[in-house]
Amino acid sequence: MIRYKTNICVLLKEEAGYSSYRLKKEKKMSSATWYKLSKGEPVSLKVIENLCHLLHKQPGDLIEFVNG
Secondary structure (H helix, E strand, O other): OOOEOOOOHHHHHHHHHHHHHHHHHHHOOOHHHHHHHOOOOOOOEEEEEEEHHHOOOHHHHHHHEOOO
């Protein structure tokens, strides 16, 4: 199972200054994607790539594989 290492929405707000409104206004992320992230639901690799770009992080900084 793949899971997030941290709350991505909090990370976007605190480290990069992105609110859901700002992301939507600047067309960087849809409301549906924000909702999925806020619930810890899976998103596409394209979204993970976008998050890495916005947060200046590697995928392994955001997600991890857990057996079970």
